[in-house]
Amino acid sequence: MLTPGGRLIVSVNHPFADYLSGGPGTDYFATRQTFDEWTLGGHTALLGFWSRPLHAMTDAFTAAGFRISVISEPFPAQGAHELFPDVFADRPSGAFLCFLFFVLQAD
Template sequence: MTSVQAEPNDYDSFAVAYAAKNETSLHNAYYERPAMLDLAGDVTGRRVLDAGCGAGPLAAALRERGAIVTGFDSSAQMLELARKRLGDDTELHLAELGGPLPFPDAAFDDVVASLVLHYLEDWTAALAELRRVLVPGGRLLVSVDHPVIGLVQPDAADYFATYRRSEEWTMGGHTAVMSFWHRPLHAMTDAFTSAGFRIDVISEPFPAPGAREKFPEAFVDKPSGAFVCFLFFVLRAA
């Protein structure tokens, strides 16, 4: 029997199952994570903050590419998994995106925010803190749910509205209620520029090579190989 959690987005309740799936899934391992790494490019020697690091797969990949990585997450269980993976060489903190962060001003050359901003109704405080901890000219790399996703959900509303939508995820025998905030593209770009960022890149990438061979069933109705799942940004701190 599965159980449904009372509070949405409680990663502590299914951290191990989620982390295991994240390692090999189409959307994480063959789509979102490779796209973020491609956008990051050469990170050798760069101080990178992984905002919402989870169990640490992106942090580990960035560190392998020569970055000096720090991470934070709001889930204690996910952070424990990240510590086991990354060891004592990577600084990790329990902190909330949208709250005060335990870092000085201009502490990082890059921040990666991988599939985390869409959990927040209001991006103002989160973006202000991420801008604060970046050096002038530093980069914020963001991935979020693509705004068209909300249009095909049962609780879809006006595309131009900002509204919460929910899904149920079942992993490891546990059913979790996950809530996300839909916002239209112009609301995202307005939030970024209002927070003092310049938009360098907006990207809608294809899955990584090998995805079609490993997950052929996912491409039956996608002959071009295109996915419309996530939207990516590279932003520059003014």
């Protein structure tokens, strides 16, 4: 719960990147769950992710009483090109769809 004027910062997978990675027949406007296996520190876990279109996210935020003050598609951090050259090999501009950041204000 936020006090009036409080801020909530949310990072989500970019919905269009989810659509592109969904394969043939994927419906951008559908809400769907996918699973991915991640291994960290020798432990493997199955993580569930929900993909939904941008309007579904913004509608949910505003219906919950938030005002959206920022939607950002951030560029990679400086130095990322040197650390992960294989990721950027086919992206000369360095830009790619990855995350969306929302800054929400409680009214």
